[in-house]
Amino acid sequence: MNAMPDLFAGAPDEALLIAFANGDAQAAQALTERLLPRVLAQATRMLAIQAEAEEVAQEAMIRLWKQAPDWRQGEAQVSTWLYRVVSNLCTDILRKRRGGVSLDQIAEPTDGAPSVVQKMQTNARMQALSDALAALPERQAQAVSLRHLEGLSNPEIAEIMDTNVRSVESLTARGKRALAAIMAGRKAELGYDDD
Amino acid sequence: MMMTDLNDDILEDIFAQARAVAPVPSDDLIARVMAGATVPQAVPQPAPRRSLGQQVLDLLGGWTAVSGLVTATCAGVWIGVAPPASVENYTATYFGDEINVSIFSEDAIFATGDFFDG
Numbered sequence: 001m002n003a004m005p006d007l008f009a010g011a012p013d014e015a016l017l018i019a020f021a022n023g024d025a026q027a028a029q030a031l032t033e034r035l036l037p038r039v040l041a042q043a044t045r046m047l048a049i050q051a052e053a054e055e056v057a058q059e060a061m062i063r064l065w066k067q068a069p070d071w072r073q074g075e076a077q078v079s080t081w082l083y084r085v086v087s088n089l090c091t092d093i094l095r096k097r098r099g100g101v102s103l104d105q106i107a108e109p110t111d112g113a114p115s116v117v118q119k120m121q122t123n124a125r126m127q128a129l130s131d132a133l134a135a136l137p138e139r140q141a142q143a144v145s146l147r148h149l150e151g152l153s154n155p156e157i158a159e160i161m162d163t164n165v166r167s168v169e170s171l172t173a174r175g176k177r178a179l180a181a182i183m184a185g186r187k188a189e190l191g192y193d194d195d
Numbered sequence: 196m197m198m199t200d201l202n203d204d205i206l207e208d209i210f211a212q213a214r215a216v217a218p219v220p221s222d223d224l225i226a227r228v229m230a231g232a233t234v235p236q237a238v239p240q241p242a243p244r245r246s247l248g249q250q251v252l253d254l255l256g257g258w259t260a261v262s263g264l265v266t267a268t269c270a271g272v273w274i275g276v277a278p279p280a281s282v283e284n285y286t287a288t289y290f291g292d293e294i295n296v297s298i299f300s301e302d303a304i305f306a307t308g309d310f311f312d313g
Contacts, residue, residue, distance in 0.1 A: 020234065028232035036220045036228060045213045054224050062231040125209050126216065148210040180201040183209075192205050 013078035014071070021068035028065065035078070036061060039086055045149040046090040046141075048123075048130035056089045076159075083150070083160045087142045094134035094141065121191045128190055132182040140175030147172045 008016055008030040016034075019027035039060050043053035063085055064078070133141040139161070146157045147168075154168045161168065183190070201209075220228075245253070255261050 020232070023234045025232065025234070029229065032225060032228050032232070036225065037217070040218050040220050040224070041216060044218050045216050050218070053218070054221070057220070058224060058227050058231075061228040065232050122212055125212055129209055129213055149213045151214060176206065180203075180206050183206070184201050187201060187205070190209075192201070192208075 014073060017064070017068050017071055017078055018073070020065070021071065031064070031078075032061065035064075035082060038079075039082055042083065042086045042145075042150060043090055045126075046087075046130060046133060046145050047093060048126040052093055056086060056093065059089055060085045080156070080160055083146065083152070084162075087146065087160065090145075091138040091141055094130070095138065098134050125190050128183055128186050129179075132179050135182050136175055136178055140171050140178065143168055143171035144175035144179060148176070 007026060008019075011019075013031065013034065016027040016031045020031065036057060040053060040057040043056040043060075044050065047053045047056065060082055064082065067081070133145060136144065142161060143157060146152045146160060147154070152160070154165045154172075157168045157172075158165045161171075252258065252261060255264065
């Protein structure tokens, strides 16, 4: 991506969105540079399939553009809004999926330069995680992914999911337990030998 | 050993690997996102439905204008029904009786006779 000059450095996302709504195309480019990597990462972590993750990322950004003229200033942060949209789009796909996924669809990890075997194992784990998320109730899957894959705090998750912190705590705890139970059967397959 | 749930360490390890996933958006994806970034137009809100009475009222200029109109109408009706003496001749004209009215009638101007009689 060609980096934009620092025209918008320090400007909050919301200011850029309003600038875009007022006809500033450069603001859209700056927002894309800022937000698309995070949006794509969130979708990839939940879905583990590159094509699906890209589809979600594109849809989420298009929805942001459409929302721009009606954006209510000060009500929510752009990042919070995007977390919610991506999370919902991903659970929609997970709900439909719930079947087999061919290995060649799995996203390539981009961290470091691991060996082929390591890559395959990481891919298998990410796919197993995504499949397990698909098997969870949707709210649990969203809470677990926001907490453990995105590293957000419970109050942040509560805002994204439009609920309270106690509900988030309950959802993440139950979700994590269920996730562990679901993935237990694939322990050896994922390279975690019994000891 | 019987295989039960994954222990926390394993699950945390998998979570950590997932968090490390940091895909770089492809040029194609960026292009598709930017292609959708046409400056949107605000959706016009539909005008609220107005009753026929409200529309007529608006046509006449609102309540202020209508209240004046009503006052004038009432005054007109009242004058028609019980015309004061000063307009009686006009109403007679309207209904067919011919009369002559002298605007500068001496009777009217000098009726009191004050100016002359001192």
